[in-house]
Amino acid sequence: MNIGAASEKSGLPAKTIRYYEDIGLLTADRASNGYRDYSIADVHRMRFIQRSRHLGFSVEECRQLLSLYHDKERESADVKALAEAKLAEIDRKLVELAELRDTLRHLVRNCHGDSRPDCPILDGLSRSDHTQ
Amino acid sequence: MNIGAASEKSGLPAKTIRYYEDIGLLTADRASNGYRDYSIADVHRMRFIQRSRHLGFSVEECRQLLSLYHDKERESADVKALAEAKLAEIDRKLVELAELRDTLRHLVRNCHGDSRPDCPILDGLSRSDHTQ
DNA sequence: CTTGAGCTTCCAGTAACTGGAAACATTATA
DNA sequence: TATAATGTTTCCAGTTACTGGAAGCTCAAG
Numbered sequence: 001m002n003i004g005a006a007s008e009k010s011g012l013p014a015k016t017i018r019y020y021e022d023i024g025l026l027t028a029d030r031a032s033n034g035y036r037d038y039s040i041a042d043v044h045r046m047r048f049i050q051r052s053r054h055l056g057f058s059v060e061e062c063r064q065l066l067s068l069y070h071d072k073e074r075e076s077a078d079v080k081a082l083a084e085a086k087l088a089e090i091d092r093k094l095v096e097l098a099e100l101r102d103t104l105r106h107l108v109r110n111c112h113g114d115s116r117p118d119c120p121i122l123d124g125l126s127r128s129d130h131t132q
Numbered sequence: 133m134n135i136g137a138a139s140e141k142s143g144l145p146a147k148t149i150r151y152y153e154d155i156g157l158l159t160a161d162r163a164s165n166g167y168r169d170y171s172i173a174d175v176h177r178m179r180f181i182q183r184s185r186h187l188g189f190s191v192e193e194c195r196q197l198l199s200l201y202h203d204k205e206r207e208s209a210d211v212k213a214l215a216e217a218k219l220a221e222i223d224r225k226l227v228e229l230a231e232l233r234d235t236l237r238h239l240v241r242n243c244h245g246d247s248r249p250d251c252p253i254l255d256g257l258s259r260s261d262h263t264q
Numbered sequence: 265c266t267t268g269a270g271c272t273t274c275c276a277g278t279a280a281c282t283g284g285a286a287a288c289a290t291t292a293t294a
Numbered sequence: 295t296a297t298a299a300t301g302t303t304t305c306c307a308g309t310t311a312c313t314g315g316a317a318g319c320t321c322a323a324g
Contacts, residue, residue: 168272
């Protein structure tokens with residue numbers, strides 16, 4: 001399939017797909033006319049990257065995540081360790097995101113809009129730790 | 133408190149705090165010596181931004197989120213609508229993140245590492261929609 | 265009173281796109 | 295079949311969101 005169709009199916013702009021090829025995050029077959037030619041598996045990879053980027057992972061982190069996706073030596077200790085680290089990071093993000101949602105909900109429903117120091121949500125915010 | 137302390141408490145690099153001031157995302161009082169002087173409420177705002185950025189919201193989106201945080205006219209229809217939109221977006225991100233976690237877990241535990249088209253996780257990936 | 269850490273501004277560089285020009289390929293319409 | 299519109303190519307420039315480094319001022323410790 002052409003880049004336009006791949007773009008539509010993956011959610012990545014065609015421009016971005018070409019850029020990812022430039023930096024070696026994706027590869028592409030070429031048709032006889034010179035057009036890039038993508039498979040379903042390529043689209044899966046794009047979608048995987050699109051999702052990871054959308055959720056705040058850097059391109060380098062996406063490269064690592066993709067290596068988990070690609071790597072045939074799934075048993076090697078360092079790949080396992082990387083996978084566990086990424087899973088833990090995702091779990092932390094899930095918690096953070098849930099907190100952000102609760103903060104916003106609370107702001108909309110319960111707070112007065114001023115910056116009163118006794119606003120209960122501010123306590124909640126200051127309680128959260130930020131170890132990274 | 134000085135920028136160093138605010139940085140440590142908020143998780144934002146001092147450089148980034150100054151940058152956010154440049155683009156009008158944050159403001160700062162100044163002490164008599166010219167140093168920036170931050171309150172606890174300022175740190176809360178920083179933390180709020182740090183979290184939102186870390187979770188994939190753009191600076192412009194953070195500006196909107198902050199307006200929810202600040203706005204004293206919490207009752208106006210457009211602010212309410214923006215809040216609801218952002219909450220829905222966060223909920224979508226929560227789903228996406230959970231899916232990414234499941235994908236990764238599955239890849240680590242069940243898949244073979246090759247790109248076989250019958251790998252069950254690939255089906256899962258292709259099933260997810262990407263309407264935005 | 266000096267040494268070092270922390271702060272200031274400014275300017276340049278990087279990461280990750282994003283837009284636009286010029287040219288070739290394909291598809292749709294007359 | 296001619297032509298116009300759309301899609302694709304490469305390349306180069308611009309944008310967003312930082313990030314690093316220089317030069318100079320301020321402050322706390324010894």
